[in-house]
């Protein structure tokens with residue numbers, strides 16, 4: 138299949154929307170990562186998304202909308218849900234709601250009686266949905282198990298020949314996937330960390346919100362609540378190892394010539410590694426989440442690279458989402474300095 142490249146010009150978005158109406162798959166930008174769009178109400182189109190990603194059928198898809206009314210047509214919107222939509226949409230929050238019986242294909246929900254909804258903060262994405270005239274499914278546009286794509290080039294790398302088109306809106310700004318909150322259970326529960334934090338959500342709802350991704354919550358309940366949690370995620374082929382900024386001096390001594398380092402600009406300067414390949418995570422935690430997947434993908438495609446070392450961020454705000462994606466990519470491997 139020929140994969141067409143689209144800009145965000147009105148005529149290109151029109152052409153991309155037409156492909157979606159025809160039941161084709163088109164990758165689209167959001168502020169978090171690129172998604173794979175297809176008519177959420179067309180089972181044949183949805184099936185093509187699973188095929189292109191190589192995604193297991195029991196891992197449900199997010200439904201992406203450009204207005205809250207489209208959610209009301211398919212699901213039950215509680216006052217709590219309404220509150221979160223008003224406060225955080227458009228934005229990096231995905232909300233899981235009970236669906237109206239028979240309104241959403243089990244292909245989309247993975248057979249659950251709930252579905253995940255998101256209204257992204259990206260003009261081109263919303264215009265595409267508006268022009269297509271239908272909600273679209275929007276899983277991240279990577280091959281299943283690979284880091285999510287934060288540029289159209291990443292999407293091209295994984296999806297060329299497998300989908301009908303890609304809308305290019307440059308690099309995404311957030312860089313990690315949206316926060317997922319489950320409102321179908323008695324107490325609101327975060328299933329995936331992202332730019333919208335537990336503190337912000339608790340404050341908005343004036344009640345405590347459970348974070349099911351925290352290590353304590355996972356230990357209490359071994360069965361993952363988000364179907365996607367049980368799959369290996371965000372994993373490059375090369376080994377990834379996390380390191381703590383406090384261990385920088387020891388790391389420097391341990392590095393082999395073919396090892397590479399992803400770290401904040403200031404810490405790369407402290408490390409001073411002439412001859413070593415490095416990738417700057419920028420000046421702050423905000424830049425770091427934007428750069429993580431791009432850095433992992435860059436080195437994963439380089440034949441001469443051995444191990445990818447990545448700096449951990451402080452466990453606050455977006456740093457929690459960064460560390461969560463990083464520890465998945467690293468399979469939890471942490472650099473431990475040798476004693477003595």
Ligand code: TXA
Nearest residue numbers: 169171172197198251252253276277314315363364365
């Ligand atoms: O930022 C994002 O959310 C991106 C952009 C493209 O919008 N999309 C994205 O979709 O990350 P995806 O499919 O890669 O991740 C959605 C996650 C998966 O882990 C899935 O298992 C979970 O949400 N999910 C979807 N529907 C669910 C449901 N009904 N109940 C529990 N988890 C659900």
Ligand code: MG
Nearest residue numbers: 276277285314
């Ligand atoms: Mg994904």
